[in-house]
Amino acid sequence: MRLSDGVEWGVHACSLLAVLPTGSALPAAKLAEFHGVPSAYMAKHLQSLARAGILETVKGPRGGYRLARPPAAVTLLDVVEAIDGAEPAFRCSEIRRRGPAAAPAREYRGLCGINRAFLRADEAWRAELRAVTIADMALTAARDAPPSGVDKAARWLREAVR
């Protein structure tokens, strides 16, 4: 089981957009450059985020992406589901209804017990991600990063958003 790399990029991108001056936007190419990742692929994931209503797009010159909501109103789960999809990791194929011991399908009531257990685990995972917001991530990143890094980032941002 592996989460798409795009999720990591998406969270980082949103965290950077969270500290953007109000009203301004950052194009995909700049976001990719800042994180040192391929521009075209970053753009793909930003599109997913925009489609999900997390980012809003500004077209034309001086356009780009910006957060569509306050950073504190965007959870990690929002980003994960936008990029990776909202389906649970465990997908029950109802194999209990197959094989020689199977009963008629209509006699099975409720979900398979195994499925229920995995859905509970999935919900616990989601709850944890729902409790963390992009605002938290931006703050943590600023707090944890080396001072020289924060400084360079601020300088770069001023130049990029010009």
Place this chain on the structure above:
Amino acid sequence: MRLSDGVEWGVHACSLLAVLPTGSALPAAKLAEFHGVPSAYMAKHLQSLARAGILETVKGPRGGYRLARPPAAVTLLDVVEAIDGAEPAFRCSEIRRRGPAAAPAREYRGLCGINRAFLRADEAWRAELRAVTIADMALTAARDAPPSGVDKAARWLREAVR
């Protein structure tokens, strides 16, 4: 993000092995037949479970697989990690250290905040799966299944383990 299908098969297989008479074993082909899945592929996952010490193998005629521990001592997490691997779903590629705002690598102390958040979620997921055992699953399956299905399964098992 998607969990391997083999995990579902593995849990079902272990649940069936949990109700096996003590000392007997069930070959991969029979386990596959019972669940209506391809025999060779089921065998592959059973091998993973055996390698992880969850199942033990009995070679030769009347051989097969059986649980290596009491069903209550095998958790869903054990099965998941045996088949799907134990690595966390989110893998941090440290992109914070790349790009124009990066500081020298040695200045970064501790894990990336985003990574920490995802690891917390991962741990919550694991804790939930660690709390459920194969014994629970076998019991639940027997309780939830239609009576006719339980009956057919018992009959089939008696015949298969012969």
Place this chain on the structure above:
DNA sequence: GTCCCTATACTCGGATAGCAAGTGTCCGAGTATAGGCGG
């Protein structure tokens, strides 16, 4: 009748193809801007 030996058939185990989803890239559609032109 009992013990031993051998051939058998059945089991697991790892090495081998096929396929789907994620990874990475490109070019076209649309638009705010900047400059030039006319009034």
Place this chain on the structure above:
DNA sequence: CCGCCTATACTCGGACACTTGCTATCCGAGTATAGGGAC
């Protein structure tokens, strides 16, 4: 000097190859068993 128009360049957006890892399968190595033969 001011307002309008047009051309421009910059942006996103979806459609197109490629690679990795999961899916599915096969045949070989090893062993408990069952049957036959000797004592």
